Amino acid sequence: MTRRTVSSRLGTLPALASRLADSALPPRTPHPPTAETNRLVSSRAPSWNFEVSASRPPPPRPPPSRPPPSRLPPSRLPPPRPPPSRPPPSRLPPSRLPPSRPPPSRPPPGGTLLTVTEDELRRAAFGDSPDLDVWPALAAPSPRTRWLAAVVLGGQGHYAAAATVLDELRHDPDQVIASLSLSTRASHHRQLGAHHLARALDGAALARVQPAGGNDPDGIDAAGARTDALLGLAADSLGAQRLNEARRLLARVETRSWRSEVRKGWVAAEIELADGRAHAAVAPAEAAYGVATSRKALRHELKSALVLGASLVVWGTPDGLNRGVELVECELNHSVAKGLHPLIWPSALLLVGRATTVGAVAIDQATEALSCVLRRADPVSRQVALDSPWVPTGLLRSGEPPNADPRTNFLTD
Numbered sequence: 001m002t003r004r005t006v007s008s009r010l011g012t013l014p015a016l017a018s019r020l021a022d023s024a025l026p027p028r029t030p031h032p033p034t035a036e037t038n039r040l041v042s043s044r045a046p047s048w049n050f051e052v053s054a055s056r057p058p059p060p061r062p063p064p065s066r067p068p069p070s071r072l073p074p075s076r077l078p079p080p081r082p083p084p085s086r087p088p089p090s091r092l093p094p095s096r097l098p099p100s101r102p103p104p105s106r107p108p109p110g111g112t113l114l115t116v117t118e119d120e121l122r123r124a125a126f127g128d129s130p131d132l133d134v135w136p137a138l139a140a141p142s143p144r145t146r147w148l149a150a151v152v153l154g155g156q157g158h159y160a161a162a163a164t165v166l167d168e169l170r171h172d173p174d175q176v177i178a179s180l181s182l183s184t185r186a187s188h189h190r191q192l193g194a195h196h197l198a199r200a201l202d203g204a205a206l207a208r209v210q211p212a213g214g215n216d217p218d219g220i221d222a223a224g225a226r227t228d229a230l231l232g233l234a235a236d237s238l239g240a241q242r243l244n245e246a247r248r249l250l251a252r253v254e255t256r257s258w259r260s261e262v263r264k265g266w267v268a269a270e271i272e273l274a275d276g277r278a279h280a281a282v283a284p285a286e287a288a289y290g291v292a293t294s295r296k297a298l299r300h301e302l303k304s305a306l307v308l309g310a311s312l313v314v315w316g317t318p319d320g321l322n323r324g325v326e327l328v329e330c331e332l333n334h335s336v337a338k339g340l341h342p343l344i345w346p347s348a349l350l351l352v353g354r355a356t357t358v359g360a361v362a363i364d365q366a367t368e369a370l371s372c373v374l375r376r377a378d379p380v381s382r383q384v385a386l387d388s389p390w391v392p393t394g395l396l397r398s399g400e401p402p403n404a405d406p407r408t409n410f411l412t413d
Contacts, residue, residue, distance in 0.1 A: 116140075121148035126218045126259060130155055130299040131338040143169055143177045144220065151184060155299050157341035157369075159188050159377040170204075179209035179225035186232050191342050192373075192381045193388025195239030202232035219257030227253055227260040234267050238274055239390065246271050258295050262288045262304060269307050278314040285311045299340060305331040306347055313350065329355045336365070341376075344369035349392065367395045 116137040124132035125148050137149035138161070147169055150162040162184075169181035182205035186198035206229035214221030219228070234249035250268060255261045265288025272281035289304035305327045312324030332347040348366035355362070370392070374382050385391045 116145075116149070118142075118145055118148065121145060121152065122218060124148075125151040125155070126295075126297050126300070128296050128298050130340060138165055143172045143174060147177055147181055147184070150181070154184065154188050154191075155342065156339055157373045157376050159192070159373070159381055161376070162188060163378050163381075175209050176220070176222055176225050179205040179229060180220065182208065183225065183228040183232050186236075189381060189384075190232070190235055190239065192377060192385040193239075193390035194381060194384040195236045195390075197380075197384065198232060199236040199240075202229050202236055205229040206233065214256055217257065219259045223254070223256045224260060227255060227257075228263070231260075231263050231267050235270070238267070238271055241274070243271060243275055258291050258297075259300070262292050262297075262300050264288075265291070266303065266307050269311055273311060273314060278311055278316070281311040282308070282315060282320070298334070298338070299343075302331045302335055302340065302343055306343060306350075310350055313354070325351065325354050332365075341369045341373045345373070345392075345395075363395070366392070370395055 116132070116134055120129075120132065121134060121137060123129045124134055130152065132152060134149040134152045137145050140146055140149070146165050150165040150169070153159075153162040153165075166181045166185040166188075170178055170185065172178045172181070182201045186201035186205065189195070189198040189201065206226065209222050209225045209229070211226060212222035214223030216224060218224070230249055230253045234246045234253070237243075237246035237249060246267075250264070250271065253260070253264055255264055265284040268284035269281040269288070272278070272284070285304065285308040289301070289308045292300040292304045309324040309327035309331065312320035312327070315321075315324075328347050328350050332344065332351065335341075335343040335347060345366040348362040348369065352362045352366075374385060374393075374396075377385065386393050
């Protein structure tokens with residue numbers, strides 16, 4: 001028999017020893033207690049006497065002694081202290097009072113307080129300083145100021161930041177600002193190849209504003225908003241290869257500002273290029289370039305130079321080809337200096353194999369600019385751009401040729 005079997009039958013070792021001890025002793029017979037036993041037990045039991053006393057609280061402390069009140073007569077009491085003297089209010093007339101100090105302004109976390117006026121924003125959006133830092137203007141109370149800042153940010157390629165402002169302003173009570181915000185958002189979609197998303201926004205922009213006159217020099221009025229919406233719809237039709245529809249929409253456009261004339265020339269030239277009529281695209285592109293140059297609107301001048309240069313290059317005459325390359329090369333240098341990434345990548349692609357000075361690095365410039373634009377775009381626009389035939393996203397994949405022709409796709413502003 002194994003040890004485990006014995007242990008399981010007899011139990012543990014201490015229990016087994018107890019059983020063996022009990023079996024060796026004789027059986028114990030209980031005896032009834034006698035009177036002597038009870039007397040001994042009771043005499044040996046200790047008597048315990050506990051006395052529980054309630055705890056008494058400490059005696060209360062006497063109140064602090066105070067000096068007795070003065071028993072001196074009133075005539076001998078010391079005089080009371082007079083209240084502190086304050087300077088009397090100024091009796092000077094308001095014209096001679098010193099100017100009050102304005103409350104200090106709270107600077108932003110990174111430095112001093114920055115403000116951007118509407119005139120500066122107009123110069124950045126439609127003038128000679130398209131690279132202006134307009135980020136502080138996004139918190140301005142004026143909807144027009146915020147819209148101008150969004151226009152500048154879009155020109156710099158900050159599409160996601162501009163979309164945040166424009167998506168809010170599209171519901172503004174001011175119909176002009178709401179319509180312009182919808183058209184501007186559609187323009188940014190179009191620049192990333194999302195013509196189908198831009199079409200709905202341009203239609204909403206046209207329905208939001210009523211036909212009316214305008215006297216704003218930059219077209220920030222009802223007439224300018226309606227023109228922007230119609231030009232946007234024409235460009236959307238062009239992106240969908242509906243050229244006849246694009247021509248009909250373009251024929252309905254009435255220009256009352258220099259900006260509307262420039263944008264109409266862009267769309268007219270792009271329609272002719274898409275229709276294979278490059279020679280007919282030169283005239284409207286030349287007109288747009290002339291108006292933008294005379295207004296010293298740098299961003300519009302650079303975009304017009306790109307459209308005109310591309311029209312001349314596609315037309316292909318010797319003189320036109322040389323002039324077109326020179327225009328686009330000059331435009332590319334200025335766009336790089338001003339950080340206008342949406343204009344850099346199509347210009348660089350157009351110069352590949354044509355310009356001797358920048359042709360060698362044109363692919364790298366286009367790749368860097370397009371990558372920067374897509375990084376700054378919102379997720380929806382970024383995904384649409386990656387799938388769009390209008391955007392050469394093949395540049396972002398090493399070893400693949402561009403999947404769009406930069407000579408005919410300019411993504412109307």
